[in-house]
Amino acid sequence: MSKLLVVIENTLLHQDAFGRYCLNDLHRAAVAQGKATESQRPSNFLKSEGISKIIKVLGKNSVHTMHGGIESGIWAVETLAIRYATWLKKETIIEKNRAT
Incomplete structure (x- = not known):
């Protein structure tokens, strides 16, 4: 069973038993928050460049x-969660630059 971790923009962030x-x-x-798109789902993050290598190192x-x-859903250790948040922001910045 998961437990409540934090709330961001009325969205509960959970942790699993691990x-x-x-x-x-x-x-x-x-x-x-308008800082990500539907195409930036966690499954796409896992397919992005270099993530499989990070997972291999982390186990x-x-x-x-x-x-x-x-x-x-997709559950990940803190290192990957931080990397995902960074990826969301980076990808959003790139999308905005392409739109202008």
Whole structure:
């Protein structure tokens, strides 16, 4: 069972029993703030350049995808959660630059 971690823009950010953060919650909060798009989902982040190498270094338990149920989503250790937040911001800046 997950526990409440923090609230950003009325979005609850959860941790699982292993202390991993729900990247889907981070995405939901970023979208609510207008700082991310639907195309910046956690699944796309995991496919982005260099992330598989980071996961390999951190270990296979550093990220877990849960399909279905109350705790569905992508759960990741703090290092990956911070990297995801950085990726969201960087990608948003790039998108804005392309639009202008």
